[in-house]
Amino acid sequence: QVQLVESGGGLVQAGGSLRLSCAASGRTVSSHAMGWFRQAPGKEREFVGALFSWSAGSTYYADSVKGRFTISRDNAKNTVYLQMNSLKPEDTAVYYCAARDPAIVGITTTPRSFNYWGQGTQVTVSS
Numbered sequence: 001q002v003q004l005v006e007s008g009g010g011l012v013q014a015g016g017s018l019r020l021s022c023a024a025s026g027r028t029v030s031s032h033a034m035g036w037f038r039q040a041p042g043k044e045r046e047f048v049g050a051l052f053s054w055s056a057g058s059t060y061y062a063d064s065v066k067g068r069f070t071i072s073r074d075n076a077k078n079t080v081y082l083q084m085n086s087l088k089p090e091d092t093a094v095y096y097c098a099a100r101d102p103a104i105v106g107i108t109t110t111p112r113s114f115n116y117w118g119q120g121t122q123v124t125v126s127s
Contacts, residue, residue: 036098
């Protein structure tokens with residue numbers, strides 16, 4: 001079982017930056033891939049990016065955020081970060097952190113491939 005707690009959301013102007021944090025707890029956290037998803041009103045939850053290896057720091061991003069968003073981790077704190085730069089109004093959404101069962105390998109980007117979810121944090125980008 002993995003517990004996830006996100007923080008760091010808020011209101012920012014277009015072009016600004018925010019950093020989200022996802023604190024993970026539970027057994028063998030570092031064996032779980034960690035993903036970030038977002039969901040805007042009336043839309044499906046979509047993949048933003050993921051850390052697929054805590055040790056190697058391997059990451060993968062959706063095309064819509066590539067070059068603007070960066071995922072990093074602090075192994076000692078079991079915390080994953082989502083640094084969001086050059087924010088756009090279309091980035092407005094509730095952002096969720098998720099953990100994937102270690103039995104699933106490779107790059108996966110669907111919400112159903114992730115097993116544990118945080119409560120979400122609102123990010124609003126004003127124009």
